[in-house]
Amino acid sequence: MLYLVGLGLGDAEDITVKGLEAVRRCRRVYLEAYTSVLTVGKEALEEFYGKELILADREMVEQEADSLLKEADVCDVAFLVVGDPFGATTHSDLVLRAVKLGIPYKVIHNASIMNAVGCCGLQLYNFGETVSIVFWTDTWKPESFFDKIEKNRQNGMHTLCLLDIKVKEQSLENLMKGRKIYEPPRYMSVNQAAEQLLAIIQNRRLQGEKPEITENTICVGLARVGALDEKIASGTLQQMSTVELGAPLHSLIVTGTMHPLELEMLKLFSVDSSSFENNADQRTA
Numbered sequence: 350m351l352y353l354v355g356l357g358l359g360d361a362e363d364i365t366v367k368g369l370e371a372v373r374r375c376r377r378v379y380l381e382a383y384t385s386v387l388t389v390g391k392e393a394l395e396e397f398y399g400k401e402l403i404l405a406d407r408e409m410v411e412q413e414a415d416s417l418l419k420e421a422d423v424c425d426v427a428f429l430v431v432g433d434p435f436g437a438t439t440h441s442d443l444v445l446r447a448v449k450l451g452i453p454y455k456v457i458h459n460a461s462i463m464n465a466v467g468c469c470g471l472q473l474y475n476f477g478e479t480v481s482i483v484f485w486t487d488t489w490k491p492e493s494f495f496d497k498i499e500k501n502r503q504n505g506m507h508t509l510c511l512l513d514i515k516v517k518e519q520s521l522e523n524l525m526k527g528r529k530i531y532e533p534p535r536y537m538s539v540n541q542a543a544e545q546l547l548a549i550i551q552n553r554r555l556q557g558e559k560p561e562i563t564e565n566t567i568c569v570g571l572a573r574v575g576a577l578d579e580k581i582a583s584g585t586l587q588q589m590s591t592v593e594l595g596a597p598l599h600s601l602i603v604t605g606t607m608h609p610l611e612l613e614m615l616k617l618f619s620v621d622s623s624s625f626e627n628n629a630d631q632r633t634a
Contacts, residue, residue: 350426
């Protein structure tokens with residue numbers, strides 16, 4: 350049996366009772382280590398679960414999944430995922446492979462950023478398509494996520510922006526030379542995401558466009574949602590480029606049309622009293 354177990358968002362104690370029972374009866378336990386991170390390390394999880402964990406990086410899961418599934422064909426194997434097991438499409442692929450091989454599987458769900466984001470006061474059914482904001486490079490600066498955010502806003506919907514994570518990435522030089530040398534992990538901050546959005550706004554204006562999103566659009570920055578030191582800050586997009594939210598993981602929300610109740614909730618987390626003054630680009634129902 351293959352168990353896909355969600356770990357939640359905070360620390361070792363966020364696993365469900367059902368998930369913990371599954372982990373403790375499995376012979377092999379893998380910890381997915383590239384789509385998200387908890388606020389505690391592998392050792393803390395091992396101590397709480399009473400099990401040795403095998404780190405599963407992207408290369409292992411995407412290229413060597415068959416060996417993991419062969420184990421699940423003869424014994425109970427757990428695949429642990431920060432958040433919910435279906436927060437990343439790679440894990441759907443794992444299920445499809447298991448089914449093709451005739452291996453039974455069970456999914457044990459948990460909280461993910463997709464629903465925990467409601468902690469800021471914005472109502473979940475008012476969110477449109479979720480987008481990912483990737484790190485720009487000197488030669489690659491995609492803007493497709495901006496178009497999706499604009500479309501959501503035109504429809505009055507909020508946008509949850511998931512921010513880039515670079516774990517076990519190779520430099521172009523090392524990749525071309527086949528050297529297994531990896532860059533230090535990088536986690537995009539709300540500041541970096543806001544700066545890229547602001548740059549796109551300027552680019553669009555230079556092209557004669559009037560972007561749906563401006564420097565004064567109300568946004569929400571979130572850090573370490575579900576952890577004891579969770580932090581939320583609301584304010585303009587310009588303010589998001591300088592707000593201090595601390596360690597990763599970060600997420601950003603660009604608001605659409607807000608119900609008065611949503612607006613009142615956001616004010617609890619305002620960067621400063623000027624965030625929601627008349628110059629702020631806020632829409633209320």
